[in-house]
Amino acid sequence: xxxxxxxxxxxxxxxxxxxxxxxxxxxxxxxxxxxxxxxxxxxxxxxxxxxxxxxxxxxxxxxxxxxxxxxxxxxxxxxxxxxxxxxxxxxxxxxxxxxxxxxxxxxxxxxxxxxxxxxxxxxxxxxxxxxxxxxxxxxxxxxxxxxxxxxxxxxxxxxxxxxxxxxxxxxxxxxxxxxxxxxxxxxxxxxxxxxxxxxxxxxxxxxxxxxxxxxxxxxxxxxxxxxxxxxxxxxxxxxxxxxxxxxxxxxxxxxxxxxxxxxxxxxxxxxxxxxxxxxxxxxxxxxxxxxxxxxxxxxxxxxxxxxxxxxxxxxxxxxxxxxxxxxxxxxxxxxxxx
Numbered sequence: 001x002x003x004x005x006x007x008x009x010x011x012x013x014x015x016x017x018x019x020x021x022x023x024x025x026x027x028x029x030x031x032x033x034x035x036x037x038x039x040x041x042x043x044x045x046x047x048x049x050x051x052x053x054x055x056x057x058x059x060x061x062x063x064x065x066x067x068x069x070x071x072x073x074x075x076x077x078x079x080x081x082x083x084x085x086x087x088x089x090x091x092x093x094x095x096x097x098x099x100x101x102x103x104x105x106x107x108x109x110x111x112x113x114x115x116x117x118x119x120x121x122x123x124x125x126x127x128x129x130x131x132x133x134x135x136x137x138x139x140x141x142x143x144x145x146x147x148x149x150x151x152x153x154x155x156x157x158x159x160x161x162x163x164x165x166x167x168x169x170x171x172x173x174x175x176x177x178x179x180x181x182x183x184x185x186x187x188x189x190x191x192x193x194x195x196x197x198x199x200x201x202x203x204x205x206x207x208x209x210x211x212x213x214x215x216x217x218x219x220x221x222x223x224x225x226x227x228x229x230x231x232x233x234x235x236x237x238x239x240x241x242x243x244x245x246x247x248x249x250x251x252x253x254x255x256x257x258x259x260x261x262x263x264x265x266x267x268x269x270x271x272x273x274x275x276x277x278x279x280x281x282x283x284x285x286x287x288x289x290x291x292x293x294x295x296x297x298x299x300x301x302x303x304x305x306x307x308x309x310x311x312x313x314x315x316x317x318x319x320x321x322x323x324x325x326x327x328x329x330x331x332x333x334x335x336x337x338x
Contacts (some may be wrong), residue, residue, distance in 0.1 A: 249275035
């Protein structure tokens with residue numbers, strides 16, 4: 001544990017809540033409390049994306065340009081974790097994006113705590129951006145955030161802080177896995193299981209396919225480790241179209257038992273849908289999605305969800321609608337100039 005993790009951090013503008021203190025991340029011992037905080041916020045917000053300790057540990061260990069002790073701020077009331085902010089820096093479309101994500105326990109909302117930790121994160125990110133500029137960095141920079149439009153308190157907070165919506169994303173739901181269309185794969189391609197020795201190749205092909213999308217960033221080995229090291233990653237679910245020994249495209253489904261148990265549903269996710277440029281416009285994505293839905297149904301799922309950029313340049317939105325998916329909820333990417 002570093003010296004930073006043992007000291008109290010001053011957060012200007014923090015609400016006068018008895019026993020409220022702020023500190024840095026202390027390592028593995030903080031993970032269970034962080035998971036419980038995230039679980040409480042997900043349930044309160046109706047998003048139900050429940051993760052466990054092992055998944056969170058893998059995520060924190062495999063984020064680019066991220067140091068948990070530096071980039072996490074924890075808020076406690078009498079040693080009970082009640083809020084957290086996370087700061088990330090990425091390069092997207094040639095712009096330095098300094099993102100903040102905040103979790104505030106529903107028991108302490110509407111008291112100014114979220115506003116205070118967001119402002120604190122912004123100040124630290126501005127300092128980092130300024131230091132980079134002084135060192136010669138010339139790429140433009142912006143503050144960033146993300147929110148579902150159903151989380152009214154969070155969207156209001158971002159608006160009050162000067163953030164504006166710059167891009168919409170949809171979660172799309174297929175409420176049944178019945179009446180699936182036929183699986184028609186282009187000649188010369190085949191769908192076959194992903195073996196552990198080829199999983200890394202599938203992930204790299206997926207990264208390549210997204211390079212021409214909005215908000216793209218250069219993915220690294222750290223990102224591959226985060227996907228392949230996640231205990232919830234099940235490569236036996238993956239649907240991959242092979243052209244000989246080459247990955248033409250892939251759909252990477254996932255089943256999240258804790259989410260499903262919490263909501264009383266049987267939902268599978270198509271977490272990533274990707275076709276590499278030489279194989280586009282040939283029906284590869286459609287075939288892979290149908291194959292993924294068939295497999296999810298075989299695993300006992302009764303519905304499927306996926307996410308899409310509302311302005312996706314490859315026509316993905318129309319493809320998904322044609323396969324029976326409908327917009328279920330909306331999210332927005334927010335930006336604020338530095």
